[in-house]
Amino acid sequence: MNNLYKYLAPFLADTFGFQEIIDVTDGMGILDDCSGYRGRASRTDAAEPFMGSRMTSTDIRMEDVIGGTKDKILEAFRARRSAFDPAFVMVSSSPVSSMIGTDMEDAANAISRESGLPAASVELGGHKYYDHGISETLLALAKLLVKPAAAKISGGINLIGGNAIDWTTENVCGVHNWARACGFRVVSQWGGRETAENLRQAARAEVNLVTAMSGLAAARWLEREFGTPYIAAAPFGRRWSEMAAVALKNKKQPQLPPDQAQGNVLIIGEQLMSNAIRATLKLDYGIHGVDIGTFFTFDKALASPGDRRVRGEDGLKAFMQNGGYRLIIADPDLRVLGPEDCRWIDLPHGAVCYEFTGDGVPRLADEALNRWLDRVLPREDW
């Protein structure tokens, strides 16, 4: 059964992705739900929900199922507005409110009318993974905030999608630093800490760099609306980062030559992050036959023939155990389903690991990935 989790804690849901994005902005998020969610910083213990967060919830109760939750959304906004002093407001549905059918857009409009603040809504049902929540939130933010630009900024780029759930905050900053070191001017970053003011300027970028799959929808919208092309690549690893920089300048997706080798290595993780690690293994270490599996957003156009979307514990187990892999790079929680006679490198992922602290995640940006691989890769003839 795909949806039965006997060994793995179910992964982070879309509502957590919404929270993650709001928390790194100067906006305010309202989750129309009967409970608050623990933020990234406090997810592993019994801390207050939304501790250190820019989120609040409407605290839905049974009586609201009849009466609706619009008023509670407004109440939640009024109660926390002064504390957050938000530059914008984003409202999201949740498992319960999506069933009730609350008109989130109407609620957002009411907030906007009342406060004069830009406000929008995201329709999340709590059934999809975090990356869907991030994707929808970034897209809604783009539609809400970005205005047409009179002129592009030379060398200006937006970094879209990279977030602390996939990478940790250090790596989000690392990518920002890499971009600047390459001579780009980062107009805004979507998924990392950012202000609404910078997000508004996004149309001024010449090209967008999608660094995680959850940034793809926003990048495609920006392309449609403002003609800004995008490149999808996480700039991790020495030569792959160089290729990403060149691709950004040429506004053309970087490509690796096709690989005919059999599966040697399996990476389980977010697709663009895993692609970058594969590219680095191939380009900098000469390791071929690297396959990628992901539970999350999977785009065939960015995949190799051996890559696949993984579904459920059974799917993961079959993928890991039947591929004949010599090495698996994945979150340590997945190890319980892995083959016993296979080398394993831990790469914690915030959406998978229940007790994620980010401590075990290496620095990845640019050459940092190589330094980590130098340390952890088994010394054998690949």
Added chain:
Amino acid sequence: MRNHTDDAHTINISVPRARGEVFAKLAKIPEVQLLYVSALACTRHRGSELVEMQRQGRLSYLLFDEIDMITGDYINKTRAAAAQIAAARNPTGIILLTGCQSALLSTDYGLLTQEIEGELGIPVRVHDGCRLCGFDEEAPSAGTGTLNQLLYDFIRPGGKSGAPSVNILGTAELDTHSELFSVLEAAGVKRINCLAACKSREDYQEMGRAHLNIVVSAQDMPIGPYLQERLGIPWVGLGGIYDADELARAYEKLGAALGAAIDVAPFKNKLDEKLQAVKSAVGGRAIAVDGDAEMARWLLNAGFSVTGLSLPSRQGLTQAQRGWFEENATNLKIERSGRGGGNGGGRGGGYGGEKGRDGGGKGRGGGYGDVEGAYGGRGGAASSRRTDAGFGYKGAAAGGRRAGSYGGSDMGRGRGQRERGARDAARIKAGYAGSMEILSSLERIAGGGMQ
């Protein structure tokens, strides 16, 4: 117990109702599998203890999506998941736990569990507390009793044990200093069972062979008659009794059930002496009781000036209590607090503090377990209108870290086995020890020892 003075004159005294994390509580039933059926978003609210439960092979998750809800396929999936778990893990039973969306779907889980039970040949139950409906431990789930009844629902009837044995039931776990243990020992009881000490299905089923059930927490009294009907085990209630004479009668009943004469005169005399001493110390100061009508009645009857009684909105007074208060306590102000036990258990602990409107939330709850001695709220913040709820969830958790539970073991070898970390263990002292504790708390406050 949490006590404080909210002004110069009134002493507030409140009783924690032991509440605990539902999953942790149910996982105490040996070799029972928990299956959480919910939307993905509902699975990561809780702390890392769920991870531990899953690693121990006790907990699984079944996720359903919008299509499952529309087509009703989540019913079939639940059935299939239960079968898969039963085949893989050979449990003594399965408990389904459901999320908020299940509440909105109005699923007949009573019928579903019956069907699964028929298919698998093992007991299957449901606990449908959720954040939307609240975690009301005293409200029955579909086709099942209350949460605390559920804890004992997998016991099968068995022949009586050879040597006299008793079960101690209820959320409150007795402090090992309670006189109950020496009384039972004197009455010839050779074995005391309690859930926290059951390590295997055999230990657990041994409870079905007990000669007597003793319910030690007031809110769990329904467990007594419930198990009497189901297992044929007579019961005696010691919870919620404070008065020395009433306690003597309860012990008399206990002795009759065990066929032994029980002498509680030393405990009764000690309590009487203490009562007189504390009355002198407290004098005419007003006392406000939170959460326990029987405690208020006892204190009033003993001559204390109880001016306020605050009860959770869903907790009513019995006819006898109402009549007694009307007749004997015309100045008593009875208030309903919070929004009811319904949402109280969950909300108070997790969220009350944050919103600042449920009161009695996180911070205050945590105080319970940290106080010196047994009870008494450090700080015991003034807005204890939500004591029952807010206090319970967190307080019980914190309290549990210090609480020892009386291990169910042969009395001759290992009485007093301590179970640390029992999260739902509120160290409520039933019996004379409990009354003594309340009086000691009042004495301390009156003497300025706890502000």
